[in-house]
Amino acid sequence: MSSKFSFILLFATFWLSSCQSDGSKTPVFEKDNILGRWEISKAWRSGKTTETLTGTYYEFDEAGTMKTNLTPTTMEQVYEYSLSGNEIKQKGEMPITYTIDSLTPNFLAMNMVINNFSFKLELNKALPPSELEANDSSAQDSLKEL
Numbered sequence: 001m002s003s004k005f006s007f008i009l010l011f012a013t014f015w016l017s018s019c020q021s022d023g024s025k026t027p028v029f030e031k032d033n034i035l036g037r038w039e040i041s042k043a044w045r046s047g048k049t050t051e052t053l054t055g056t057y058y059e060f061d062e063a064g065t066m067k068t069n070l071t072p073t074t075m076e077q078v079y080e081y082s083l084s085g086n087e088i089k090q091k092g093e094m095p096i097t098y099t100i101d102s103l104t105p106n107f108l109a110m111n112m113v114i115n116n117f118s119f120k121l122e123l124n125k126a127l128p129p130s131e132l133e134a135n136d137s138s139a140q141d142s143l144k145e146l
Helices: 002-019 129-145
Strands: 036-045 057-060 065-068 077-084 087-090 096-103 107-114 117-126
Touching: 057 117
Parallel strands: none
Antiparallel strands: 036 057, 036 117, 057 065, 065 077, 077 087, 087 096, 096 107, 107 117
């Protein structure tokens, strides 16, 4: 009887410890999951939706560089970046830390602070423009054949 009680007690201890969460663990996202081009679908500035970021994109590559047009001039710039846990750190003259809230193969939600304004961004995975043009031309070629 005591071995049965010990087994139940041991099982209950493992079960309870596996259910507990201290809430302080930071999610970890793999670098491979952010690679590619991301385009903004929704954006908020200081908690209010904003259309001023329409057309904004990020493109992350394996070499640790990112292209974005979210720059002071809105012209595309290339920055080095690093990913640690749930933070993307943009390096360079305009260092920014982006906190990832959610990341799936086709969706990225992140937030950051720029010039004391908080921003929340929702982005969708997209094809780079060169691949889009190639797909468009192949579709045009198909139409010509008809």
